[in-house]
Amino acid sequence: MLADLSAADLEAYVARVRADLDAFKARGLKLDMTRGKPSPEQLDLAEGMLALPGNRDHFSEAGEDARNYGGLQGLAEVRKLFSGPLGAPPERVVVGGNASLAMMHDVIVWALLKGVPGSARPWAKEDEIAFICPAPGYDRHFAICEEYGIRMIPVALTGHGPDMDKVEELVRDPAVKGMWCVPKYSNPSAESYSDETVRRLAAMKTGAPDFRLFWDNAYVLHHLTDSRHEVLNILEECAAAGNPDRAFVFASTSKMTLAGAGLAFFAASEANVKWQQARAFKQTIGPDKLNQLRHVRFLRDEAGLVAHMEKHRALLAPKFKAVTDALEARLGDTGAARWITPDGGYFVSVDLAPGAASRSVALAKEAGLALTPAGATWPYGKDPLDSNLRLAPSFPSLADVKAASEGIAICMALACAEVEQTKRRKEAA
Amino acid sequence: MLADLSAADLEAYVARVRADLDAFKARGLKLDMTRGKPSPEQLDLAEGMLALPGNRDHFSEAGEDARNYGGLQGLAEVRKLFSGPLGAPPERVVVGGNASLAMMHDVIVWALLKGVPGSARPWAKEDEIAFICPAPGYDRHFAICEEYGIRMIPVALTGHGPDMDKVEELVRDPAVKGMWCVPKYSNPSAESYSDETVRRLAAMKTGAPDFRLFWDNAYVLHHLTDSRHEVLNILEECAAAGNPDRAFVFASTSKMTLAGAGLAFFAASEANVKWQQARAFKQTIGPDKLNQLRHVRFLRDEAGLVAHMEKHRALLAPKFKAVTDALEARLGDTGAARWITPDGGYFVSVDLAPGAASRSVALAKEAGLALTPAGATWPYGKDPLDSNLRLAPSFPSLADVKAASEGIAICMALACAEVEQTKRRKEAA
Numbered sequence: 001m002l003a004d005l006s007a008a009d010l011e012a013y014v015a016r017v018r019a020d021l022d023a024f025k026a027r028g029l030k031l032d033m034t035r036g037k038p039s040p041e042q043l044d045l046a047e048g049m050l051a052l053p054g055n056r057d058h059f060s061e062a063g064e065d066a067r068n069y070g071g072l073q074g075l076a077e078v079r080k081l082f083s084g085p086l087g088a089p090p091e092r093v094v095v096g097g098n099a100s101l102a103m104m105h106d107v108i109v110w111a112l113l114k115g116v117p118g119s120a121r122p123w124a125k126e127d128e129i130a131f132i133c134p135a136p137g138y139d140r141h142f143a144i145c146e147e148y149g150i151r152m153i154p155v156a157l158t159g160h161g162p163d164m165d166k167v168e169e170l171v172r173d174p175a176v177k178g179m180w181c182v183p184k185y186s187n188p189s190a191e192s193y194s195d196e197t198v199r200r201l202a203a204m205k206t207g208a209p210d211f212r213l214f215w216d217n218a219y220v221l222h223h224l225t226d227s228r229h230e231v232l233n234i235l236e237e238c239a240a241a242g243n244p245d246r247a248f249v250f251a252s253t254s255k256m257t258l259a260g261a262g263l264a265f266f267a268a269s270e271a272n273v274k275w276q277q278a279r280a281f282k283q284t285i286g287p288d289k290l291n292q293l294r295h296v297r298f299l300r301d302e303a304g305l306v307a308h309m310e311k312h313r314a315l316l317a318p319k320f321k322a323v324t325d326a327l328e329a330r331l332g333d334t335g336a337a338r339w340i341t342p343d344g345g346y347f348v349s350v351d352l353a354p355g356a357a358s359r360s361v362a363l364a365k366e367a368g369l370a371l372t373p374a375g376a377t378w379p380y381g382k383d384p385l386d387s388n389l390r391l392a393p394s395f396p397s398l399a400d401v402k403a404a405s406e407g408i409a410i411c412m413a414l415a416c417a418e419v420e421q422t423k424r425r426k427e428a429a
Numbered sequence: 430m431l432a433d434l435s436a437a438d439l440e441a442y443v444a445r446v447r448a449d450l451d452a453f454k455a456r457g458l459k460l461d462m463t464r465g466k467p468s469p470e471q472l473d474l475a476e477g478m479l480a481l482p483g484n485r486d487h488f489s490e491a492g493e494d495a496r497n498y499g500g501l502q503g504l505a506e507v508r509k510l511f512s513g514p515l516g517a518p519p520e521r522v523v524v525g526g527n528a529s530l531a532m533m534h535d536v537i538v539w540a541l542l543k544g545v546p547g548s549a550r551p552w553a554k555e556d557e558i559a560f561i562c563p564a565p566g567y568d569r570h571f572a573i574c575e576e577y578g579i580r581m582i583p584v585a586l587t588g589h590g591p592d593m594d595k596v597e598e599l600v601r602d603p604a605v606k607g608m609w610c611v612p613k614y615s616n617p618s619a620e621s622y623s624d625e626t627v628r629r630l631a632a633m634k635t636g637a638p639d640f641r642l643f644w645d646n647a648y649v650l651h652h653l654t655d656s657r658h659e660v661l662n663i664l665e666e667c668a669a670a671g672n673p674d675r676a677f678v679f680a681s682t683s684k685m686t687l688a689g690a691g692l693a694f695f696a697a698s699e700a701n702v703k704w705q706q707a708r709a710f711k712q713t714i715g716p717d718k719l720n721q722l723r724h725v726r727f728l729r730d731e732a733g734l735v736a737h738m739e740k741h742r743a744l745l746a747p748k749f750k751a752v753t754d755a756l757e758a759r760l761g762d763t764g765a766a767r768w769i770t771p772d773g774g775y776f777v778s779v780d781l782a783p784g785a786a787s788r789s790v791a792l793a794k795e796a797g798l799a800l801t802p803a804g805a806t807w808p809y810g811k812d813p814l815d816s817n818l819r820l821a822p823s824f825p826s827l828a829d830v831k832a833a834s835e836g837i838a839i840c841m842a843l844a845c846a847e848v849e850q851t852k853r854r855k856e857a858a
Contacts, residue, residue: 035498043487043496050487050719051480058472058479067472069464069688097526099713106712109538113553113577124542124553140714147711148542259498261719282576283535284528285569290479290690291717 001335002353002420010421017414024407025367031404032370036187036346037395038259038312045311046257052294066289072277078263078292084302085220086251087233088267094276096264097287100252103266104214105144107248110279111177111212112148117245117271118210123177131214132170132179134162136349136377136388138187141180141216145379150178152379157189159340161197168200174207178214183231185219185345188377188390192229192343202237202246213238213247219345220251221309224317227343235267244269253295255346256309263295319393319401323348326405327412336416347390349377354385355422356415361389363411369404430764431782431849439850446843453836454796460833461799465616465775466824467688467741474740475686481723495718501706507692507721513731514649515680516662517696523705525693526716529681532695533643534573536677539708540606540641541577546674546700547639552606560643561599561608563591565778565806565817567616570609570645574808579607581808586618588769590626597629603636607643612660614648614774617806617819621658621772631666631675642667642676648774649680650738653746656772664696673698682724684775685738692724748822748830752777755834756841765845776819778806781845783814788844789837790818798836 005013058066060075073079074095083090096103110116112124123129131145135154145152153170156163161183170176181201183193193201201213215234223229238246245268253262266276299305324341327350331337336353352360357374364371372390375383391408393401434442487495489504502508503524512519525532539545541553552558560574564583574581582599585592590612599605610630612622622630630642644663652658667675674697682691695705728734753770756779760766765782781789786803793800801819804812820837822830 037498040494040497043494046496047484050485051483054480055476056479065469065472067475067687067689068469069466069683071689098717099715102713109542113538113541143711147708254498258496258719260496260500260715261717279576282572284531286528286689288527288690288717288720290687291720 001333002417003335007424010417014414014417014421017410017417021363021367021410021414024410027403028368029403029407030368031396031400031407033392033396033401033404033408034370034372035395036255036392038255039315039395039397041315042312042394043258045308046298049257049294049298052297053290057297058290058293060289060293064289066293069285071286071289072280072284074287075289075292075296077296081296081299081301081305082251082265085305086217086249086265086267088235088249092267092270092273094266094273094280095287095292096266098254098260098262098264098291100216100218100250100254100264101140103264104141104216104250106279106283107266107276108144108148108150108178110276114279116210116212117275120210126175126177128175129177130173130175132162132167132176133379134180134186135379136188136383136390137180137379138182138216139376139381141214142379154379157186157191159191161191161193164197164200168204171204171206171208171211176206177208177210178212180214180216182216182218183234184217184229185222185342187218187345188347188349190340190342190345190347190349193231195232198232198234198237199241202234202243203241211246215247215249217249217251218255221306222255222312222346223309223344224313224320225343229343235269239269245271248272255312256305257295257298261291263292316394318398320348322398322402323391323393323405326402326409330406330409330413331416334413334416336420337412346394347392350389350391350412352387352389352412353416353419354387356412356419357383357386357389359415359418360408360411363414364408367407367411369407369411371408430762431846432764436853439846443843443846443850446839446846450792450796450839450843453839456832457797458832458836459797460825460829460836462821462825462830462833462837463799463801464824465684465821467684468744468824468826470744471741471823472687474737475727478686478723478727481726482719486726487719487722489718489722493718495722498714500715500718501709501713503716504718504721504725506725510725510728510731510734511680511694514734515646515678515694515696517664517678521696521699521702523695523702523709524716524721525695527683527689527691527693527720529645529647529679529683529693530569532693533570533645533679535708535712536695536705537573537577537579537607539705543708545639545641546704549639555604555606557604558606559602559604561591561596561605562808563609563615564808565617565812565819566609567611567645568805568810570643571808583808586615586620588620590620590622593626593629597633600633600635600637600640605635606637606639607641609643609645611645611647612663613646613658614651614771616647616774617776617778619769619771619774619776619778622660624661627661627663627666628670631663631672632670640675644676644678646678646680647684650735651684651741651775652738652773653742653749654772658772664698668698674700677701684741685734686724686727690720692721745823747827749777751827751831752820752822752834755831755838759835759838759842760845763842763845765849766841775823776821779818779820779841781816781818781841782848783816784851785841785844785848786812786815786818788847789841792840792843793837796836796840798833798840800837
């Protein structure tokens with residue numbers, strides 16, 4: 001424990017870690033663990049898709065010509081294939097383009113300009129609106145709120161979802177119109193929402209009659225261990241609690257098949273789907289149905305999808321182990337860093353001693369290691385404690401992840417020790 | 430000329446056309462000329478794309494992995510390939526998803542919520558905004574305005590573009606923020622904007638400093654004859670007139686390669702492109718680059734693109750000839766119908782005697798012929814004269830187009846004669 005070291009021992013520790021960092025720097029590496037991108041090897045798993053659907057294969061099961069216009073909701077066989085992971089019957093699933101982020105963005109834009117079912121007026125006509133943002137969270141979610149002037153209210157995560165006492169208090173305010181949720185293997189904390197969390201989200205009393213959960217189930221099948229998390233079905237829980245229209249569910253195949261050429265999904269209540277389709281009808285004649293066919297031909301059925309995700313796991317799990325092993329080896333006994341060993345998802349989230357996050361990033365940069373900027377995981381890019389960092393080990397090779405993790409752990413240890421020294425200096429003054 | 434016939438001759442004419450219609454009905458046909466969809470034969474022209482890019486072919490010229498995230502603006506080789514048709518250098522071209530309509534929709538949504546370069550405030554914060562809508566025009570353009578409460582002001586088309594005296598008068602109003610333009614082979618009138626029209630649009634004095642031309646060049650390469658229309662480059666003309674940011678240019682390959690799986694494009698000034706990309710960055714990590722690669726591999730270069738469009742022409746031109754031949758044969762000497770014989774595009778627009786459009790659609794329906802509803806080509810679906818009908822001959826087979834055109838021309842002739850009779854009855858009363 002750094003906090004328990006004598007001043008001299010702490011100084012010796014800092015000197016030792018600095019020497020380790022100098023040795024690491026001397027290796028002259030250039031490594032990047034900033035974005036949750038699949039590796040080329042993961043994309044290779046879907047290599048067979050690049051020649052699909054193949055000549056003369058362009059008819060859906062219903063006989064639609066997938067090459068032509070139309071089919072706004074998506075092909076029935078695709079909606080059926082993803083019905084299970086989305087937790088909604090095919091008739092309440094919508095297939096979009098290649099980005100679930102775009103479906104979220106567009107739904108928010110439509111809520112602002114048109115309102116959602118249950119709205120008294122378009123959200124943009126309200127004096128002010130706000131979203132609850134469990135933090136640390138996904139920077140792209142927060143960027144949408146910031147773009148459109150939606151006030152963000154951070155709420156702490158507990159290890160089994162957001163602090164529900166706080167959430168239940170906040171949603172009494174009618175200005176609170178929405179909440180971002182990554183319910184399984186959260187980005188970046190890797191935690192999953194407990195049954196109690198989901199039930200309370202579904203049942204809580206909201207001041208806004210048109211409050212919506214933006215349920216981004218981005219990692220629904222993205223397990224890394226045999227401890228396969230299951231999260232309650234939010235659509236069913238909302239319906240059971242008498243709030244059938246509360247949840248907008250999103251997912252995509254970007255981290256299943258091809259990151260830039262996947263399928264995005266929206267699932268919700270009948271009223272919400274009808275509303276989304278009426279809006280989308282003004283935006284487009286229909287999605288790319290050939291890419292839908294390509295996915296069905298390649299994945300075939302839900303069993304095929306699950307089997308495909310196992311191949312991702314085989315590539316990803318050793319990388320995650322390399323990260324947590326390095327963290328444990330260097331930081332395990334410092335008492336200055338906490339993380340969840342992920343059972344799934346794409347990130348390792350590390351909470352350091354307050355003030356050590358941005359210092360770690362600066363040290364890492366000097367050592368040739370690119371990290372997501374400190375604060376990126378918080379609304380407005382501002383981590384009040386300057387403590388959270390997000391590591392994304394999926395893209396680099398396993399050897400690079402090992403090297404980078406070692407270097408990052410050294411930077412974190414040094415930053416935490418420096419913070420401890422500074423704290424003592426201030427206390428002594 | 431129906432107007433010149435005696436009452437008895439008009440009655441005899443009506444009886445004769447009714448008999449022809451009965452004979453047509455007796456054939457028991459079911460035909461549809463409602464939507465500008467490519468035919469299966471046209472889609473077959475791009476059959477080779479269905480197995481592209483093919484295994485292991487997923488790198489751009491710059492070495493980007495087209496399977497992964499990123500590349501918000503689109504691959505350089507795709508922007509280069511379409512630079513000519515779009516009339517903008519590759520660095521001012523953006524490649525979108527599969528729908529140019531979505532790019533138009535999204536730009537309008539962003540203008541409403543954020544404003545465009547030159548806006549004093551978001552358009553939604555103005556008391557009222559309006560768009561100029563040359564009519565007849567494209568129903569999907571008008572639907573976007575209606576969805577978002579943008580007042581539409583119809584302006585007549587002259588055969589070489591909109592009535593510019595009227596347009597120049599209207600744009601003095603600062604509430605007028607935009608104007609829909611289909612400059613080449615307009616939907617549906619098939620007319621192209623003259624050099625004078627384009628220059629006046631580029632140079633006119635607008636009350637709104639952030640006025641935008643929504644330049645939907647949907648039929649830029651969609652020639653049907655050797656009379657290949659050329660329209661002045663709007664981006665260059667706007668720049669020359671000192672209004673460099675005035676035009677947003679749109680196009681797509683939906684009617685070049687695959688209707689539902691094409692590429693959409695946006696081209697504009699540097700400031701506008703920077704603005705569009707900043708907005709799009711909040712919406713998506715990037716477009717489907719594999720579909721971009723698929724297009725480059727298939728079309729290769731602009732010569733390949735032009736050659737491909739010739740194959741469309743070979744399939745489409747006979748269908749258009751069948752329509753105009755049938756119109757000429759049945760309506761040519763009535764003096765009650767006008768149309769432009771299209772040199773390109775996807776439609777034949779027919780202006781009938783006032784009041785005859787909806788009657789023609791009703792008669793056609795009885796005869797098993799589906800027509801776009803009367804009024805569909807006008808803002809709010811309201812054609813003040815009830816005179817315009819849009820025929821879309823691309824999708825049905827040539828034999829079906831011939832049969833349908835004959836039937837439609839009969840219905841139009843009968844409707845016009847009935848209108849003439851009603852008029853005389855009213856005048857006599």
